Amino acid sequence: MPTDLFHGNLVYLTAEEPEAQATSFSRWFRNTQFARLLATAPEILWSSNKIKEWIEKDYEKDKPEGYFFTVRASQNDRLIGFFGLWDIEVNHLNSIIAIGIGEPEYWGKGYGSEAMQLALRYAFTELNLHRVSLFVFAYNTRAIRSYYKSGFRLEGIQRKAMLRDGERHDIVAMGILREEWEARAA
Amino acid sequence: MDIQKQLFVGKTICLGPIDHEKDPAIVSSWTHNAEYLRLVDTAPAYPNAVAQVKKKLEALEKKLEESKNMYYFHIRDRQDDRLIGFATIRWIEWTHGTGWLHLGIGDPKDWRKGIGSEVLDLLLQYAFNELNLYRLTATIPQYNPGALRLFEKAGFIEEVRRREALNRDGRHWDLLLFGLLREEWEAQHAH
Numbered sequence: 001m002p003t004d005l006f007h008g009n010l011v012y013l014t015a016e017e018p019e020a021q022a023t024s025f026s027r028w029f030r031n032t033q034f035a036r037l038l039a040t041a042p043e044i045l046w047s048s049n050k051i052k053e054w055i056e057k058d059y060e061k062d063k064p065e066g067y068f069f070t071v072r073a074s075q076n077d078r079l080i081g082f083f084g085l086w087d088i089e090v091n092h093l094n095s096i097i098a099i100g101i102g103e104p105e106y107w108g109k110g111y112g113s114e115a116m117q118l119a120l121r122y123a124f125t126e127l128n129l130h131r132v133s134l135f136v137f138a139y140n141t142r143a144i145r146s147y148y149k150s151g152f153r154l155e156g157i158q159r160k161a162m163l164r165d166g167e168r169h170d171i172v173a174m175g176i177l178r179e180e181w182e183a184r185a186a
Numbered sequence: 187m188d189i190q191k192q193l194f195v196g197k198t199i200c201l202g203p204i205d206h207e208k209d210p211a212i213v214s215s216w217t218h219n220a221e222y223l224r225l226v227d228t229a230p231a232y233p234n235a236v237a238q239v240k241k242k243l244e245a246l247e248k249k250l251e252e253s254k255n256m257y258y259f260h261i262r263d264r265q266d267d268r269l270i271g272f273a274t275i276r277w278i279e280w281t282h283g284t285g286w287l288h289l290g291i292g293d294p295k296d297w298r299k300g301i302g303s304e305v306l307d308l309l310l311q312y313a314f315n316e317l318n319l320y321r322l323t324a325t326i327p328q329y330n331p332g333a334l335r336l337f338e339k340a341g342f343i344e345e346v347r348r349r350e351a352l353n354r355d356g357r358h359w360d361l362l363l364f365g366l367l368r369e370e371w372e373a374q375h376a377h
Contacts, residue, residue, distance in 0.1 A: 042281050091230045092353045130358075131350055156346030159365055161321060162282045168320075173346040173363070 005122055006069075008114045013069040016079065018059070021070060022052035024079045028102030037140045038100050040162050040171075066095075067127065071115045073106065080106045083119045085127065093130040095123060108142060116150045124181050133175035137162065144172060151184050152176045193312055194259070196304040199270060201259035201312075204247055209260060210240040212269045216292035225330045226290040228352060228361065255280070257312070261291065261305055270296050273305050275313050275322075283320030283368075285313060302336045310340065310371055320368045327352055328359040341374050342366045 006013040026048035029035050035043045058064070066086035073080050081101035088095045097119055101112045123129045134152065136143050152174040160168035194201040214236040216222055223231035234242070250258055255278040261271040271291035278285040287309060291301055313319045324342060326333045329352075338344075346363035353359070 040279055040282060089228060092228065092351060094348075094351050130353065131348075133348060133351070153349075155348055156344075156363065158323065158345050158363065159321075159343075160367060161284055161323075161365075163320070173348065175349055175351075177350055 005126060006118070008074075008118050010074055010109075010111050010114045011071050011080070011118070012074055013115075013118055014072055014079075016055075016070045018052045018055040019048075020079065021055055022048040024102060025051050028100075031102075031104065034100065034102055034104065036164065037137065037143065038098075067122070069119070069122075071101070071111070073111065078103065080111060081115060083115055085119065085123055085129075085132070088127070088129070093128065095127070095129055095132050097123070097132050097134050099134075112143075113146050113149060116146070120150065120176065120181055121185075124178050129178065131175055131177050133173065136172050136174065138170035138172050144174075147174050150176070151180055153180070193316060194308065195264065196308055198264055199301055199304050200262050200264045201273065201305070201308055202262045202267070204243050204258075204260055205269070206240065206243060206247075209269050210236045210243060213239045213243070213292065216290075219294070222290070222292060222294070224354060225327070225333070228327065257317070259309075261289075261301070270301060271305070273309050275309065275317065275319075278317070278319070283318070285317070285319050285322055287313075287322055287324045297332065302332070303339065306336060306340050310366070314368055314371055322366050324364045326362045326364060328362060329354065334362070337364045337366075340366070341370055343370075 026046060029043070030045060032043060066084050066088060068084040069082065070079060071081040071083065072078060080103040081099070083097060083099035085095045085097055097116075099112065099116060099119065101107055101115070106112075120132060123132045133155070134147065135158075136147065138144075138157070153176065155173045155175045158171040158173065161171040162169045214234055217232070217234040217239070220231040246258060250256055256274065256276040258274045258276075259272065260269055261273055262269060270293070271289065273287075273289040275285045275287055287306075289302065289305055289309065291297060310322070313322055324333075324337050326337065342364035343366070344362055345365045348361040348363070350358035351361035
């Protein structure tokens, strides 16, 4: 049995107090390099008050809609990112993951990859899912490389599905099945 | 081009609004057929009483009014206005010109008669010529060959195969995403 679901080497997983999380998130989204890798929706800058309100509302719910974690760096306990396992279909045991490292100085250094490893371990050993999938923008080549490294396979391309800076971009679909993850973990 | 062309009228069917008095009973009867539910949605099949459907349709129309990223029609017989199914363009992202299609024909007696094809023609015309969208996506379970043929025939291309995303009767099935771009649709309709 895995000993500690919430701890890796570089990072560990937390639930944050609304204020701390809201302050970081509000700041992260001012960086469009980050925001434009994460969502197709037009960027909106939300105050930390508004984000705090959403988190508090979410905390009132009896059952979470998805499984959301914040990610901290082990070396200095800094809040650097998050992931969420969303759209879980209980009859099909699948889920879509969203993941982001909001602090740019932690990009490309393995923090995101390790957060993904923890996310997959949680999805397959705690939630007992059959499959985890994701959508990533074709121009986010760094993320795509890291998802391949984490064991995701290419499942297709949604052609020209987004328009940014006057150009059409593809959205890439990737997925990993339980048995593929188990074969790698063994 | 004919600016006066009817957008909501096909050969045998038409698209119309919800009838909150008459439609709930018919929709409720569809939801008592698990085969229909499994073909039309990935959620667990679950029947809805007439009163539940009535509430849901009222909530749906309220959402149409408020959300602005969804269009929803009831498919009706062109002769007698009988309710046949539903068709929707949803999850529209105006900034990217994208939307997702979802349609269903409730009574198995109305299946395999070309109604889907007629509906899809109207829906595409509305999406590309009225909403001015650029791209449409449809999600189809591998176990629904009727829908696969329908969308392929309309020029949609299989873009994504979400492997083993579904489990029905102890067996895994893929969930397929089909896409159609404006220029592909226009090429089909060039005179």
